Amino acid sequence: MLAPLTTQIVGSYTKPKWLIRYERAFRFDESAWRVERDARDQALDDAVCLAVFDQERAGLDLLTDGEARRVAYDRYIYAKLDGIDSKSLGRREMPQALNPVWRATRANTVEERNKVQTELPRVVAPVKWREPITVGDLEFAKKLTSRPLKATIVGPLTIMSRILDEYYGDEKRLIHALASALNKELRALQDAGTSVLHVDEPIFHFFPEKAEKIGMAAIEELADGISVPLILNTNYGSSYGSVEKRPHDGYRQVLSIMSKIVGIDAISLEYEEPGYTGEMLTACGDKHVVLGLLNLGKTEIETPEHIAARIRDALKFVPLERLHPTNDGGFWHVQKDVAFAKMKALVDGTQIIRSEYKAELAARR
Numbered sequence: 001m002l003a004p005l006t007t008q009i010v011g012s013y014t015k016p017k018w019l020i021r022y023e024r025a026f027r028f029d030e031s032a033w034r035v036e037r038d039a040r041d042q043a044l045d046d047a048v049c050l051a052v053f054d055q056e057r058a059g060l061d062l063l064t065d066g067e068a069r070r071v072a073y074d075r076y077i078y079a080k081l082d083g084i085d086s087k088s089l090g091r092r093e094m095p096q097a098l099n100p101v102w103r104a105t106r107a108n109t110v111e112e113r114n115k116v117q118t119e120l121p122r123v124v125a126p127v128k129w130r131e132p133i134t135v136g137d138l139e140f141a142k143k144l145t146s147r148p149l150k151a152t153i154v155g156p157l158t159i160m161s162r163i164l165d166e167y168y169g170d171e172k173r174l175i176h177a178l179a180s181a182l183n184k185e186l187r188a189l190q191d192a193g194t195s196v197l198h199v200d201e202p203i204f205h206f207f208p209e210k211a212e213k214i215g216m217a218a219i220e221e222l223a224d225g226i227s228v229p230l231i232l233n234t235n236y237g238s239s240y241g242s243v244e245k246r247p248h249d250g251y252r253q254v255l256s257i258m259s260k261i262v263g264i265d266a267i268s269l270e271y272e273e274p275g276y277t278g279e280m281l282t283a284c285g286d287k288h289v290v291l292g293l294l295n296l297g298k299t300e301i302e303t304p305e306h307i308a309a310r311i312r313d314a315l316k317f318v319p320l321e322r323l324h325p326t327n328d329g330g331f332w333h334v335q336k337d338v339a340f341a342k343m344k345a346l347v348d349g350t351q352i353i354r355s356e357y358k359a360e361l362a363a364r365r
Contacts, residue, residue: 010290011200077185078163132189134185196228205250310349
């Protein structure tokens with residue numbers, strides 16, 4: 001399993017402004033890319049190199065490829081599954097549970113996000129996994145570093161919330177097909193040598209009843225045959241243009257649901273921006289906790305001392321061997337120098353705690 005206090009990032013690392021137009025990141029076309037098609041593969045390789053380099057330079061223990069190749073973390077996965085038509089979109093009403101999330105302050109963000117929640121790809125045939133989707137990304141990143149790498153995909157319930165079912169006519173049948181397909185992707189990543197696997201399920205947060213009814217079983221199916229550490233993440237959504245994040249009982253409820261899922265080793269959650277305190281972490285049961293300690297809704301850099309204080313508070317409720325510092329949400333919209341400084345503060349703050357627990361950590365080696 002993960003070593004105590006394994007530092008890592010959740011979601012994408014900052015995407016260079018020469019690569020992507022942030023304000024168009026929610027569109028289904030390719031207009032978000034600034035780089036023309038004939039030069040894009042090289043540009044994406046370069047962006048991955050920068051992401052890996054920054055994580056390594058900051059001193060993170062567990063790296064990712066930064067998800068630099070993904071305009072959107074979810075579409076990058078489901079658009080490559082058979083049976084889903086991502087070109088001829090269908091329409092639906094905005095789900096009421098998502099309305100508060102999309103009230104935003106940035107220009108054009110409301111319109112863009114509403115559009116991506118109401119004009120959706122359609123399930124038109126059996127959903128199947130045809131070939132590896134992210135294995136090539138992992139293999140490229142492995143050439144850049146000798147440090148352990150984490151591979152990430154989006155989960156079945158979240159994908160189900162992003163598509164219109166015009167084939168199955170039954171939520172359980174659809175989510176079963178999605179889980180089966182995604183399990184094959186996780187197995188392929190495991191075979192390719194990933195050290196850790198990470199599944200994003202933000203929709204668990206917004207529909208906890210559905211998460212309990214069909215999401216739990218889908219994740220257990222997803223985890224079948226997986227022996228490397230598996231992290232399940234749920235969050236508030238990106239800080240890019242979203243409303244202020246605040247604590248609420250529903251988040252504790254979903255963490256409790258996740259704690260009962262067989263096959264996952266760790267729960268990844270937002271913590272810093274909503275302002276949670278350690279007592280809430282008891283809802284995670286005996287799972288490892290990947291704890292968001294960087295507020296990506298603000299440009300101010302957390303101090304290492306602040307990070308250390310937040311870890312100390314969490315350690316009153318989660319044992320040292322099961323706690324792992326990370327960020328809230330994804331860095332994709334955060335200015336590069338700010339993103340790096342926040343990562344460095346995370347590492348330096350964690351090092352303060354490692355010094356305080358030096359003897360105990362040495363005894364575990």
